[in-house]
């Protein structure tokens with residue numbers, strides 16, 4: 039039996055951030071994970087997929103080099119080498135994280151944990167008791183009823199480990215994970231078709247972003263079917279055969295199922311200990327407390343955005359709450375979101391439709407076209423930065439599409455979270471030539487003094 043101020047179940051983004059901050063604040067911490075420290079994001083999510091997307095960008099650069107006067111030929115993708123590069127990135131970060139956790143005196147326990155009392159987690163017959171317990175067991179790739187994950191039908195977990203580029207793929211789901219894999223595979227040379235039941239790709243984004251991404255994907259030769267639901271899929275030696283509810287059929291070498299992620303909470307003793315849950319999600323209040331005193335939950339197991347930086351922030355929040363620092367509540371709406379396909383989609387705050395639901399007609403919108411931005415021209419990208427403002431008030435939403443535009447989310451999230459008015463941003467100087475200038479230009483225009491844009 040071991041005791042600590044804090045016992046954390048799950049060492050992913052939410053769990054390890056909580057552990058690091060809590061130990062910084064002087065608490066003793068036991069961090070439990072049945073797998074590798076770093077969780078989904080480091081080993082099966084954010085980092086490995088972004089390494090693949092970078093390799094995809096390099097492939098596109100080689101293919102398009104002639105347009106820039108550079109003679110290069112694209113000879114193909116050496117997938118084992120791509121994976122080696124990806125594993126190198128993950129491996130270095132993993133090593134760094136292990137060292138960090140060790141250096142902060144966090145006790146890492148490897149094994150599958152179960153909540154056996156509100157203050158106790160059992161691992162391999164050993165009991166770990168904390169003044170506080172934090173649940174951070176993350177999420178898993180979901181499938182659809184009757185759609186078994188095996189062979190040619192896979193989720194992102196298996197897709198990440200392919201050692202070849204498929205000739206053709208059907209991607210079921212046009213959300214973040216679906217469009218990112220579609221983008222990688224297209225750049226690597228596969229024929230890609232996305233099947234999305236809702237009327238648009240990236241359906242949680244502002245409709246302007248969805249439409250722009252659809253146009254860009256069409257131009258890249260990525261096919262998609264929108265607004266019709268998946269009916270069934272079969273597989274044989276020849277490939278997968280996917281049928282939609284309207285009878286349309288798609289054949290491909292592989293089917294990627296990217297229909298969302300569910301909470302990883304089954305059989306861990308949460309219900310038995312009285313933790314309130316809904317369809318597997320652990321319910322928390324705005325200070326991330328469950329209904330059981332002394333038990334908190336962070337990250338993907340709580341309803342809301344499933345993003346690594348949300349998990350990090352929530353983990354830090356709980357540590358600071360326990361340390362008596364009274365941290366500021368984290369609102370999901372103002373958490374930045376980036377979809378790293380080509381072109382990228384990045385946003386923070388309310389979409390135009392959401393702003394109109396809250397503020398009615400009291401909403402002003404401005405869309406700055408990247409056509410007027412020098413660096414975007416140099417990069418040969420198209421896209422826009424769209425601002426959503428409460429009339430004569432703060433900017434409450436920023437929505438962007440374009441190559442590398444995800445890098446602009448830093449300033450965008452400051453603007454929205456600090457409730458800046460267009461005039462506040464218009465006075466700031468943006469370096470030339472950067473795509474960041476487009477952020478300044480958009481605010482200049484909304485403040486009534488456009489420079490490289492029409493009023």
Ligand SMILES: Cc1cc2nc3c(=O)[nH]c(=O)nc-3n(C[C@H](O)[C@H](O)[C@H](O)COP(=O)(O)OP(=O)(O)OC[C@H]3O[C@@H](n4cnc5c(N)ncnc54)[C@H](O)[C@@H]3O)c2cc1C
Pocket residue numbers: 047048049050051052053070071072073074075076077078079080082083084085087149150151152174175176177194215302306336337338339344345346347348349378
């Ligand atoms: C393909 C893909 C791409 C993604 N890309 C991005 C991105 O670009 N940006 C972004 O912000 N987010 C991205 N995400 C989402 C991001 O990975 C998650 O939001 C984040 O990992 C959630 O952190 P978490 O701590 O809640 O859970 P996880 O990272 O899933 O960690 C949970 C941990 O708990 C452990 N665990 C579970 N049950 C037990 C148990 N009973 N006992 C012991 N240990 C247990 C697991 O082994 C795991 O290590 C992506 C996800 C995927 C799948």
